[in-house]
Amino acid sequence: MGERPQQEQASPEARKRIRESFDRQGLMAHLGARITHVGPGRVHIELPARPEVTQQHGYVHAGATSAIADSAGGYAALTLFPEESDVLTVEYKINLLAPAAGDHLEAIGIVLKPGRTLTVCQLEVYGVRGDGERKLVANGQQTLIRVDRPAK
Amino acid sequence: MGERPQQEQASPEARKRIRESFDRQGLMAHLGARITHVGPGRVHIELPARPEVTQQHGYVHAGATSAIADSAGGYAALTLFPEESDVLTVEYKINLLAPAAGDHLEAIGIVLKPGRTLTVCQLEVYGVRGDGERKLVANGQQTLIRVDRPAK
Amino acid sequence: MGERPQQEQASPEARKRIRESFDRQGLMAHLGARITHVGPGRVHIELPARPEVTQQHGYVHAGATSAIADSAGGYAALTLFPEESDVLTVEYKINLLAPAAGDHLEAIGIVLKPGRTLTVCQLEVYGVRGDGERKLVANGQQTLIRVDRPAK
Amino acid sequence: MGERPQQEQASPEARKRIRESFDRQGLMAHLGARITHVGPGRVHIELPARPEVTQQHGYVHAGATSAIADSAGGYAALTLFPEESDVLTVEYKINLLAPAAGDHLEAIGIVLKPGRTLTVCQLEVYGVRGDGERKLVANGQQTLIRVDRPAK
Numbered sequence: 001m002g003e004r005p006q007q008e009q010a011s012p013e014a015r016k017r018i019r020e021s022f023d024r025q026g027l028m029a030h031l032g033a034r035i036t037h038v039g040p041g042r043v044h045i046e047l048p049a050r051p052e053v054t055q056q057h058g059y060v061h062a063g064a065t066s067a068i069a070d071s072a073g074g075y076a077a078l079t080l081f082p083e084e085s086d087v088l089t090v091e092y093k094i095n096l097l098a099p100a101a102g103d104h105l106e107a108i109g110i111v112l113k114p115g116r117t118l119t120v121c122q123l124e125v126y127g128v129r130g131d132g133e134r135k136l137v138a139n140g141q142q143t144l145i146r147v148d149r150p151a152k
Numbered sequence: 153m154g155e156r157p158q159q160e161q162a163s164p165e166a167r168k169r170i171r172e173s174f175d176r177q178g179l180m181a182h183l184g185a186r187i188t189h190v191g192p193g194r195v196h197i198e199l200p201a202r203p204e205v206t207q208q209h210g211y212v213h214a215g216a217t218s219a220i221a222d223s224a225g226g227y228a229a230l231t232l233f234p235e236e237s238d239v240l241t242v243e244y245k246i247n248l249l250a251p252a253a254g255d256h257l258e259a260i261g262i263v264l265k266p267g268r269t270l271t272v273c274q275l276e277v278y279g280v281r282g283d284g285e286r287k288l289v290a291n292g293q294q295t296l297i298r299v300d301r302p303a304k
Numbered sequence: 305m306g307e308r309p310q311q312e313q314a315s316p317e318a319r320k321r322i323r324e325s326f327d328r329q330g331l332m333a334h335l336g337a338r339i340t341h342v343g344p345g346r347v348h349i350e351l352p353a354r355p356e357v358t359q360q361h362g363y364v365h366a367g368a369t370s371a372i373a374d375s376a377g378g379y380a381a382l383t384l385f386p387e388e389s390d391v392l393t394v395e396y397k398i399n400l401l402a403p404a405a406g407d408h409l410e411a412i413g414i415v416l417k418p419g420r421t422l423t424v425c426q427l428e429v430y431g432v433r434g435d436g437e438r439k440l441v442a443n444g445q446q447t448l449i450r451v452d453r454p455a456k
Numbered sequence: 457m458g459e460r461p462q463q464e465q466a467s468p469e470a471r472k473r474i475r476e477s478f479d480r481q482g483l484m485a486h487l488g489a490r491i492t493h494v495g496p497g498r499v500h501i502e503l504p505a506r507p508e509v510t511q512q513h514g515y516v517h518a519g520a521t522s523a524i525a526d527s528a529g530g531y532a533a534l535t536l537f538p539e540e541s542d543v544l545t546v547e548y549k550i551n552l553l554a555p556a557a558g559d560h561l562e563a564i565g566i567v568l569k570p571g572r573t574l575t576v577c578q579l580e581v582y583g584v585r586g587d588g589e590r591k592l593v594a595n596g597q598q599t600l601i602r603v604d605r606p607a608k
Contacts, residue, residue: 024207024209025206025208026203026207026213027205027207027215028213030183030204050178052181052182053178054178055176055178055179056173056176057176057238061180061219061222061223062222063179063215063219063220063222064179066218067213067214067215067218068215070213070218071215086208089214090248090546091246091247091547091597092245092246093445093549094244095424095447096240096242096243097424112401112440113401113402113443118546118601120547122443136416139416139417139424139426141444143546242422242447243445245397247569247597247599264592264595265551265554265595269421270394270449272395272551272595288568291568291569291576293395293549293595297421328512328513329512329517330508330510330517331510331517331519332517334508334509335486356483356486357486358483359481360477360480365523365526365527367483367487367519367520368483368519368523370526371517371523372519374518374522375517375519392552393518394552395549395550396518396550397547397548397549398547398549399546399547400544
């Protein structure tokens, strides 16, 4: 019923796998981040703006902004991998374009180039106000490597 | 008395200014990070490895690793600026070289090229074990911009 | 008459200014690059694939790929600046996504975030075959600083 | 006999292999670059400042600066690989710290973290005047992937 287009969902198996991995990331829970969309090659993570995630001027700290961007990109890559795989960040680069202000941040990780070994993602972070207005506050690029998940 | 060389300290004024700014960063306190050295053009930040800062495998999350690296670089730049200045991260790039394991992480920000408007820092993060053994776990490069501090 | 949409042109003044600057870049002429589109906040540069620009496997060298990407981004920023301004690259990061093969490369620089001092551009480089098929071979992100043009 | 310390050389086999690969890079010859040192995990490349490699102000173009930095890093990694291996640049990030002026540029690629699949290098480029004075003009970080050399 809303005006926003319905976004494609990843398979139930992939969504379950990614949510379980996300729940094991102590940092995401500690920051208050939650995963809000798991599509094929695309993951969204939201972070409420709270005093616990700020820098010295009261905006969200670049480190918190980067943390949700990094996780969004990693999980976007993971949606495209077989079940027994895992993913590690090789490196990323991020530009902080504007003060990370708003009611919450939304990080979007999008697979730009999937690969058997390496995957490259684009990272975007928006500051979202209570009235829904969105502003791009950070933009980045990330390289990930697929690894075999260690047997339990 | 130790074997480690005594490192040069920044001026008392700069150290005070930087510690006050650090104390205003909600994220650093929330992560449990503390500033351990403020030298001219060089700042160290330590982060104890706790469940609150982990990724899905129990290592320190790239986002937490980056957060302390970013803050260390920013404050390293700030040591070289006049009192009424502040600093913002323009961008950074970081390679995660090895799993961020250890008793704690130590991020070191070093000014590579100071400038009137832009400053470039090198970022290093070490995983430090309880027995003192250190391993480079991340390496990065950061661009910062000097801004005039808004009047209070 | 073609299927490709007509792209918006920058002002005649901006186009003239940018072509004159491009003509002063010895490297672009030496590589055989030419500027093929100057739109507001968007510039295209083409580089024919010749033995003079290759790496050891016969593909276009990452350095040549980067050179046209860097110039495309710089001129994209310059289209948005007043006449007496010039632009310098602060830094860029580029991922080489696939072997840079094809009849020629096309680099596209797009302003992502304009600013009074700093501008951030997205960089894309496509390998284009003789039959027109295009493939993304590199993707990057660039930070530029506006400077006053020295009086002649 | 000079004051500059003698730098360690790579094995004759590695030096031969790298010089042969360098000679197949059409771009390096076209730019006028030459390889001046091949040590274990460390390679130097020099580029004379000529009109053919300039940007619009007469300094060496960021693209040429990057090209020799990228090649220096790639060959530094290659010195550590077995004979049947080759190397591809995954990505790099470079800061242009100062106008690339001087009689010639010297790019230095240094392996920071070798690996079975991925290797990370530090890149430095110096502007060198006729009287030998050196100035750091660019600094970067590069990720490389080892590939099996295709059978001839």
